[in-house]
Amino acid sequence: MTIRTEVCVVGGGPGGRALALALVRRGRQVVLLEQRAGAARAFRGESLSPDGVRLLAGLGVLDRVREHTHEVHRLEIADGGRHVLDVHFDAFPYAYRHPVELAQPVLLAALARAADEHGGCTVLEPASPTALLIERGAVRGVRARTPEGIVEIRADMTVGADGRYSSVRRLAGLGHGTVRTPLERDVIWLKLPFPAAWDRRAYRVRISAGRHGLFLPSTDGTLRVGLNIPKGALRELRSGGIGQLHARLAELAPELEREAAEGIRSWSDTHLLDIFTTEVRRWSAPGIVLIGDAAHTLSPILGQGVNHALADAVALAPLIACALEAPRSGRQPALGAAALAFQRDRESAVRRSRRLQLRQERMFTLSAPPATALRRTIYRALNTSPALQRRVFAPAYFPGQRPEPADRPTRTEQRT
Known part of the structure; x- marks a missing residue:
């Protein structure tokens, strides 16, 4: 069986589902492949940064999941049995200030329902990619194994959103030059x-x-x-x-x-x-692009994986949608330019998060007494300076938001 579409998204995690939704909201046709029936994963990130909450609001999904979220108001660190840092998210001057906990099955179901209501998204589940369809040096879709047999999905653009061990990345040869850093x-x-x-x-x-x-x-x-x-x-x-x-x-x-x-x-x-972390040198090739953990695996510190996957989806969707408006003869060059623009736009934000995570990793693993004493001194200094807290935590928690007056109510407060 052959299915023709504009975009084939491989991977039904938060990034893949969010991208499918963002594309159908723009009137594009999508086929989404999810390898696991019911998206059953052994490990699921549940923490959404304030910026992740903002992205869900922009996708029109936040109100769907709000009653299932658990809002977090502060972060505390204790070192050697002593309290050294207490960060209150209420003090940050942004419209969306609080991280939330949200079970990933609830998030995925909400994204899927929203995409289904818009129409234009066909989901094949379970479906495992076995090969990429290559024509004249460019990817033209995916061959996948399903319970009903082999299916060919022919698409103008294929997106690998299939996680840290991405099959799409391997099949496309985009793993060459990747730097994998075991922590x-x-x-x-x-x-x-x-x-x-x-x-x-x-x-x-x-x-x-x-x-x-x-x-x-x-x-x-x-x-x-x-x-x-x-x-x-x-x-x-x-x-x-x-x-x-x-x-x-x-x-x-x-x-x-x-x-x-x-x-x-x-x-x-x-x-x-x-x-481990991965730095993939090239996120795209003709007809294909990677997002989320497939393009940049991060550590669990500060819960950045899900948030960057959502940010990737929101950044890539309008670029793809615009490129698909090009005449057929110029569509592939336009999609290639869109993929390159996407990496240029997102790479610096991912790099900042990785640097922050690695600094925290090094801080956490210090064990010699002089080093642990210095760590506690640094955290105590951070604890006494709201300005320094904003400087340290804003790149991780609020990268897509501009400061607002401190006395302005949060979006949650405006709704109550």
Whole structure:
């Protein structure tokens, strides 16, 4: 079977679904391929920065998911058992000030429903790309395996939105020259009962010498924990039994002893995330372009992956839509120029986030006493200076927003 369309999007995560929606809102025809039935993923980012919230509003999706979000008001860091930094998002002068937690299945379903209501988006699920269709040196679509058999999707533009291990990137040969940087740690993700004494409106980072953990509220009322371990150290940790994991948690958050015992009874209650970043040199080739983790994998620090995927989608859609207006003879050159303009537009923002993340990674892993003392001094200095907080956190949380008067109500406040 052959399907003809204007854009074929491979990958039904936040970036791919948002791009499909943004394109059909502009009257373009899209076929979206999702490899996993029901978009079942082992690990899902749930944290949206204030700028991610802004992007959902621009896509017309925020009101659809608002009742399912959990708004976060502050970020706190404790180092060596002592409180060193407390960032209050209310103090930032932007229209969208607060990060939110949003379960990814809810987000994906809302994006899918909105695209379906606009019309013009055909979804094949499950569908696995097996090859790219190449004509005269340019990609002209995708061959995919589906439960009904092999399907060819012929498209003017193919978009790889299929994640950190992108098949599209490999098939297109865009992985050549990619810089993959393994970080010094992996993350064990788990969920615990939320402690009654903790503020549910706070993100927490706990540091002890060179170890650290992230403690994030979930929309289902539980506590998501990202426990950092040295790269490749899981086997050694598991050899000591589940009590070793409980001990690591107790070192960072001793008040969670009861929750850890109740919530983590075996290693099957955890999930390991291999932490690395990728810098793909070229995001596009004739007839194809990459977005999201396929183009630039980031670490979990500050929850940047989902937000950059949404930003990519919103930036790319109008460029593709405009290029598709070109006469047939000039369409492919116009799409190629659009893909190059997209990378020029987005690359600097991704680079800034990566630099900020790597600085935080280095700070978190300092273990020598003089270095940890310096880290605490830096965080305490940041804690006393709202201006310095804005300078440090604005590039990560508010890259697409301009400051507004501090006394102006947030968009959430304007609705209540």
